[in-house]
Amino acid sequence: MTTEIRADDLLRLDRQLCFSLHAASRAFTGVYRTVLADLGLTYPQYLVMLTLWEHDELPVKEIGDLLRLDSGTLSPLLKRLETAGHVHRRRSEEDERSVVVTLTPEGEALRARAADVPRRMAEASGLTRDEFQTLRALLATVTTNLDRANL
Amino acid sequence: MTTEIRADDLLRLDRQLCFSLHAASRAFTGVYRTVLADLGLTYPQYLVMLTLWEHDELPVKEIGDLLRLDSGTLSPLLKRLETAGHVHRRRSEEDERSVVVTLTPEGEALRARAADVPRRMAEASGLTRDEFQTLRALLATVTTNLDRANL
DNA sequence: AGCAATTAGATTGCGCCCAACTTAGTTGTG
DNA sequence: CACAACTAAGTTGGGCGCAATCTAATTGCT
CATH class of the missing domain: 1.10.10.10 (Winged helix-like DNA-binding domain superfamily/Winged helix DNA-binding domain)
Structure with a gap:
């Protein structure tokens, strides 16, 4: 009984997760746009x-x-x-x-100029090492699951 | 000393996180494409x-x-x-x-036909409730941080 | 060997995303 | 009141992502 979820809640949960992912992806791309502009x-x-x-x-x-x-x-x-x-x-x-x-x-030369991009991105993300790894693992899991579900 | 990270590792870690996010976002969109095709x-x-x-x-x-x-x-x-x-x-x-x-x-009528989309997506993601919430929270955090970093 | 099936890459078309710009309407300040 | 600053939508253009289609090359099967 406690595990039941009403359709309305699901609708909102759903929007929150997929939307969060969408938003995070675009936020990342936005920072990359700034950081990579020089290159x-x-x-x-x-x-x-x-x-x-x-x-x-x-x-x-x-x-x-x-x-x-x-x-x-x-x-x-x-x-x-x-x-x-x-x-x-x-x-x-x-x-x-x-x-x-x-x-x-x-x-090849561009590689040197891109050397500090990862550090800047890691800083911008503001995640701890653990959060970083947790997030990466969850994303890998969900991607695998979604791919399997989508044929 | 143990917290030092070599630039090469950062490069790879970096690619893995941002790439994971990018890939997960596209995997989600791909399943949505399938599920929303009828609508x-x-x-x-x-x-x-x-x-x-x-x-x-x-x-x-x-x-x-x-x-x-x-x-x-x-x-x-x-x-x-x-x-x-x-x-x-x-x-x-x-x-x-x-x-x-x-x-x-x-x-307005389309709402009823979209009623089972969230359930199908939650199923396809294959995440537990806890993983779901953890992922959502981390994504919200990283989005907030990235936005702040990007001005 | 000969021919169908498969594979790599390119192209086209559509939708999304963003930056930059335009137009029209509103607000604020002297 | 007049006029500058701001705001909401829309438009344009470039790049990405994907489906569908095409061509050329390779592989596999008989």
């Missing part, structure tokens, strides 16, 4: 650069798998990164379907 | 309808404050909701600058 990167572009700084070169497919983005998002994004001079694209020789993305010297 | 609503449109179901009628400004959306997002979104027959817009009489959004009978 001329958007947040998704920064994510792509992060993966490249870690792996040096990657096929588009790999980047998409790592960041959960499809070619409809990545193709124009990578084109913009290429125009900005941060990356280079070439067809793979082993598999002509694949396009390998590599860092240009400029893209 | 012909997108997730942001559903949020607007939720606020209207709760308040019956609201000026655009109020909706924007509640959902943290500006007119650049809301104006076309509300126009689509109006075209779909869910809402009606009229100029306020007290303040001619303001536009008041009201539910049409169709928009």
Whole structure:
């Protein structure tokens, strides 16, 4: 009996959680926008650069798998990164379907200028180490569950 | 000494948290897309309808404050909701600058068809009540902190 | 070998999000 | 009262996210 929830409460709870997530995501993106402005990167572009700084070169497919983005998002994004001079694209020789993305010297150099971004973001979030880890774990759980539920 | 974190670790931690948030937000939106498909609503449109179901009628400004959306997002979104027959817009009489959004009978009727959306979403998230509340609280905290940090 | 199924990437179209700007109405101050 | 400052919506433009579609290359099956 005490575990019963009225539909109205559910409606509001629901809005609060999903809305909180939505709002937090946009708040994060907003701070990233400020912090990344100097580098001329958007947040998704920064994510792509992060993966490249870690792996040096990657096929588009790999980047998409790592960041959960499809070619409809990545193709124009990578084109913009290429125009900005941060990356280079070439067809793979082993598999002509694949396009390998590599860092240009400029893209490599950007890494140093982005070095303090994580610290600034961690500061801005204002979370303790424990809260940080708890949040990350819960988000991973919910993402896994939602993906499974959505087919 | 044990609290020192190397820059590389920060880079990776950083990516994990912000990326987790980004991914979770998109995973949620993906399930909403599935669940709301029958109603012909997108997730942001559903949020607007939720606020209207709760308040019956609201000026655009109020909706924007509640959902943290500006007119650049809301104006076309509300126009689509109006075209779909869910809402009606009229100029306020007290303040001619303001536009008041009201539910049409169709928009009111949609409420019943959306009644089980929260339950389905809560199920899909697979979180316990406690996890649900913890997540919501952490997200609220981080959003507040980020907003403050971002001016 | 030959052909269907699959895969990688690109493109198109729509909706959201935000910044910047415009227009119209309101408020405040001298 | 007049006029500057402010406020509410709307519009425009750029970028992201995703579904649907297309092309080209590869793989698998017989």
